[in-house]
Amino acid sequence: MGVQENLAAIKAKLPPRCTLVAVTKTHPVERIMQVYDAGHKVFGENKVQEMLSKAEVIPGDAQWHLIGHLQTNKVKHIVSFVDLIHGVDSIKLLEEINKQAAKINRVVNCLLQIHIAEEESKFGFSEEELDYLIDAYSPEKFPFVKIQGLMGMATLTENEDQIRKEFRTLRKHYEEIREKNIDGLNFEILSMGMSADYQIAIEEGSTMVRVGSAIFGERNYH
Numbered sequence: 001m002g003v004q005e006n007l008a009a010i011k012a013k014l015p016p017r018c019t020l021v022a023v024t025k026t027h028p029v030e031r032i033m034q035v036y037d038a039g040h041k042v043f044g045e046n047k048v049q050e051m052l053s054k055a056e057v058i059p060g061d062a063q064w065h066l067i068g069h070l071q072t073n074k075v076k077h078i079v080s081f082v083d084l085i086h087g088v089d090s091i092k093l094l095e096e097i098n099k100q101a102a103k104i105n106r107v108v109n110c111l112l113q114i115h116i117a118e119e120e121s122k123f124g125f126s127e128e129e130l131d132y133l134i135d136a137y138s139p140e141k142f143p144f145v146k147i148q149g150l151m152g153m154a155t156l157t158e159n160e161d162q163i164r165k166e167f168r169t170l171r172k173h174y175e176e177i178r179e180k181n182i183d184g185l186n187f188e189i190l191s192m193g194m195s196a197d198y199q200i201a202i203e204e205g206s207t208m209v210r211v212g213s214a215i216f217g218e219r220n221y222h
């Protein structure tokens, strides 16, 4: 199937509450334009440099989400146009985003990445760190950051029960924080689900899925 057929097939499976982020990493602009021409405008990249070069050539009404790990020294390159930073995984990064955003007087949308997978390698706050951050949160600390919700990645496994359990944990934290009604925290985004597990993520309450290979095909790393 072509890129546009893949896109349509995935969109047909998404409930209205759920936004699709088309993950374009490693894929050339021509293929991204096929998705854009089909009317889809929300894209995700995991590397700053790749996002910058693609955002330069894709028409300006496209939205760019940074979904991967973000180094503090690269924040300044993206604050002016990024629509959502999914992978905020330290207070230091939050402070840097706030600082760079303040310089241009722009409020930047962010999600807190929570470590839910078994693998050591995945980034994110632990559940304890999340509790600490939320308890200590006050909107005056980060006036140029809008924390809109949580993001997480499940373990890479065939075990659906495990994936479901991990998504459930993330959802639980998301709902708990929402119920606290903390001043300045308007949680409305739960970013979970990729090509292999987005259908489970939807069943577990995802409001944003990040899908790459199921749209564009396998990635060629070079």
Ligand SMILES: *Cc1c(COP(=O)(O)O)cnc(C)c1O
Pocket (backbone or CB within 6 Å): 023, 025, 046, 067, 068, 153, 193, 194, 195, 196, 210, 211, 212, 213, 214
């Ligand atoms: C690459 C990536 C995705 C998409 O992965 P696919 O398996 O190709 O759908 C989603 N989220 C993050 C953080 C990624 O790096």
